[in-house]
Amino acid sequence: MSSEATARTYELERESDTLEFGRALGAALRAGDLVLLDGPLGAGKTVLARGIAAGMGVTGAVTSPTFVLARVHRPEREAAPALVHVDAYRLVSLDELDDLDLDTELTEAAVVVEWGEGVAERLEDEYLLVRMNRRDDDVRELVLEPHGTSWPDRLPAGCPER
Template identity: 75%
Template sequence: MMSETGTRTHECLREADSLEFGRELGARLRAGDLVLLAGPLGAGKTVLVKGIAAGMGVTGPVTSPTFVIARVHRPGGDDGTTLVHVDAYRLTALDELDDLDLDTDLTDAAVVVEWGEGVAERLGDEYLVVRLHRRDDDVREITLEPHGTSWAERIVS
């Protein structure tokens, strides 16, 4: 469902639905993309990233980078885009984000930041906020909020 503000909301009844939604989003990502994931613990951020990685052709396991802060996942083929998966939950200051040098990664990779809202927006003028909400009936609602014309055009379909 698309709103007048350009947001799009999707319901995921099962984990498999979240993975598929992530695959579809991942298939659209390219080098230079910045995606910020927002939602409480247990909302399904890492599950969504697993789907995004699959859509990007990433091989190997995708796990939460909570303790290492960032993981780099390479695509299985020569023509794919690298995924940099960041967990900003433990970052306590903006300069810690700067220490990760993510603006450099943005030239060569798609960067997905869990807990990134309020911290990582300054990495680019164009970014996508993905809000995850777990309802009482265990259904996940995923809302895409585009920031910049590139994202507004890409999430319409």
């Protein structure tokens, strides 16, 4: 499925909008899902990841895993999948990504990778690429690019598309 045919663009004016959008996305995630967050520093990737975690039922602090590379967050509900939050910014090679063993995690968890474009797509044929940009007026623009057949029907509703 072409991502261009199904890409959706959203404008999020406040941080709370980004968190709420993440909650909606997190509520739709299931074990085996791969979400790649891409955008420059300050675009809101970690804020979106915090919202995703909340939507998945994760409690506790969700911060950027820049220096540890990956963190596993467990939800309160036992039947819900875990969230593996990865920061690929410091990865130098694909071998380092392989060392994280994320393909194994994908059987039991949803994996969200900040700075994932160009690195983590090879983990799954089906994934959601979220391109984020922060405009000069501080509005965040999100472009959701679903790859595969399962994503288009599960994309969050509720935020106005641009």
